[in-house]
Amino acid sequence: MSEIGLRERKRQRMYQTVSDTAIRLFLEKGFDAVSVAEVAAAAEISKPTLFRYFPAKEDLVLYRIADHEQEAARVVAEAEGAPLGALRRHFLAGLERCDPVTGLNDDPRVLAFHSLLYGTPALVARVYAYQQRSEAALAEALGGDLDARLAAGQIIVVLRILANENWRRIASGESVEEVRKDAVAAAERAFGWLERGLPQLAPG
Template structure:
């Protein structure tokens, strides 16, 4: 392995370790009750070193979902099929795999992370910015014009609402088995609406 490859792997391990340490502390004590200095001490690094990896406290949490920011754009770019066909298939595959991004996952650790993310005002604000970047990336993948931006806004909203509804039901005590059939039906229905409203992006 090259020295550059080794350095990159060490850097990624550092990101993961520090983020995991921070999330553990936030879940134990609450996001606002834990200082950045406390996270740095628990991760056995200096505070300046932590800030080199994570410029803001919120980034310690958002790192866990950062790799999904470009997901919709990547699915459209890689295909196959029309944009809506590819996105529909990807979301349904995610439901089948119980991908946490779809909200259809009842692992206690996933539920705890969702509660942290959506129960902390500072993190909710950052999630909104994350969704805006995801929408912008999808719009670019769809062509970048006004029509593409309008379509991207609708698609990202649909994905968010579907996932939040699944998470809401599971957080209230229902199991994946109880929610799955409705989740698939809701996704099929929502993508049907998108295809009728956005025929340019639908299967021909």
């Protein structure tokens, strides 16, 4: 393997290790109760080194979902057919495999992370910015004009609400199997509405 490849792997391992260390501390003590210096010490790196990887404390948490920021845009860019058809299939496949992004996952670690993310005001603000970037990336994949931006806004909101409803029910004590049928039906219904409202993006 090339030296560049080795450096990149080392860099990615550092990101993962520091983020995992920070999230563990945040879950144990609370986000506001843990300082960046504590995270750096636990990860056995200096504070300046930590900031080279994560410019803000909130980034230590958001790193775990960073790969999903442009997921909808990737699905559309790689789709051979209509964008909404591809996004529908992708979301339903996520429900089938209990992808945490769909909210249909009852692993205690996933639930704890979700509670941290949406129970911390500073993180909620960053999630909003994350969703804006997701929307902008999707709009670009759909063409980048005003119609694309309007469509992307509707699609991202639908995906967020579907996932949050699944998470709400599971967090209240229902199992994945109790929620799954309703989650699939809700997704089918929501994408049906999108396709009727955005016929230019729907399967022919």
